[in-house]
Amino acid sequence: DVKVTQSSRYLVKRTGEKVFLECVQDMDHENMFWYRQDPGLGLRLIYFSYDVKMKEKGDIPEGYSVSREKKERFSLILESASTNQTSMYLCASSLWGQGIDTEAFFGQGTRLTVV
Amino acid sequence: KNEVEQSPQNLTAQEGEFITINCSYSVGISALHWLQQHPGGGIVSLFMLSSGKKKHGRLIATINIQEKHSSLHITASHPRDSAVYICAAAGWTSGSRLTFGEGTQLTVNP
Numbered sequence: 364d365v366k367v368t369q370s371s372r373y374l375v376k377r378t379g380e381k382v383f384l385e386c387v388q389d390m391d392h393e394n395m396f397w398y399r400q401d402p403g404l405g406l407r408l409i410y411f412s413y414d415v416k417m418k419e420k421g422d423i424p425e426g427y428s429v430s431r432e433k434k435e436r437f438s439l440i441l442e443s444a445s446t447n448q449t450s451m452y453l454c455a456s457s458l459w460g461q462g463i464d465t466e467a468f469f470g471q472g473t474r475l476t477v478v
Numbered sequence: 479k480n481e482v483e484q485s486p487q488n489l490t491a492q493e494g495e496f497i498t499i500n501c502s503y504s505v506g507i508s509a510l511h512w513l514q515q516h517p518g519g520g521i522v523s524l525f526m527l528s529s530g531k532k533k534h535g536r537l538i539a540t541i542n543i544q545e546k547h548s549s550l551h552i553t554a555s556h557p558r559d560s561a562v563y564i565c566a567a568a569g570w571t572s573g574s575r576l577t578f579g580e581g582t583q584l585t586v587n588p
Contacts, residue, residue: 372519394574395549409568412494413574458575465509465568466526467576472519 366390369454369470373376376477382441384473393459395437395468397421398431400451406471412437413459451475481505482567484579497552499582500567510548511576512539513564520565524550545579555586 370385387397394445398421408421410429418429426448430438436454441448452473458464482503491497503510512525524530525539527548532539537556541548552559562583566576 366536382534396575402522404579406566406578408575411575453521455521459574465574466511466523467522467566467574470512472521474519 367454367456367468367470369473371473372471374473374475376441376444376475378445379381379395379460380441380444380477382444382477384439384441384452384454384475386437386456388456388468389435389438390456390468391434391466392456393434395436396426396455396457397439398453398455399423400453402441404446406417406453407421409439411436433446444475446477449475449477480578481547481569481577484563484565484582488512488581488583488586490557491584493556493588494587495586497555497559497584497586499550499563499565499584501548501550501579503546503548503565503567503577505567505569505577507567508570509568510541511568511588512548512550513566515562515564515581522587524563530582552584557586557588560584560586 367388376382397409398406400406412418412431428440454470455467457467485500509528513521515521533540536553538551562581565579
């Protein structure tokens with residue numbers, strides 16, 4: 364059974380803090396993704412990674428960075444948290460390919476509040 | 479215009495009703511996904527299809543490749559079906575990267 368685990372369900376941070384969100388998957392997937400989800404906007408891709416140390420910007424990378432030092436772990440970093448980064452953050456993983464390989468497995472989400 | 483559009487955005491039904499959620503996409507796809515998100519956040523995959531129709535219990539997903547349209551049907555709806563339903567497209571040129579619709583909030587009342 365595929366498992367994607369995010370380090371926290373709920374997080375409250377202060378404006379200006381550096382924030383780390385961790386995600387670990389146990390299925391040897393090549394791809395890992397970080398999304399944020401906001402009411403009325405759906406899921407938006409922040410960054411994704413298709414291999415260790417490889418990363419690509421998604422649709423809304425500003426204010427974020429990522430790290431993938433090991434295949435199973437993908438970290439999202441908010442360099443200096445701001446109130447407009449209050450959101451639900453979802454991590455996902457998938458195989459590399461087309462068709463059935465695009466099935467994504469999601470973590471349980473981290474609800475981040477920046478005060 | 480979004481590449482993936484869902485309708486309706488919100489849907490309220492009475493228990494037992496037949497429900498349809500629609501998804502239209504503008505890109506060529508290798509797969510179309512239907513996802514379910516319950517309150518609390520976790521997202522699970524319901525269906526992944528590239529042609530025809532799939533059925534799992536009371537849920538049916540169909541896709542018309544020529545019309546670039548997919549539907550998710552729920553027969554004999556139940557309050558436990560209340561959730562956000564999201565369609566997502568995997569484009570041929572985007573590999574495993576998915577493009578998401580905005581989601582449909584379904585509420586089924588007893």
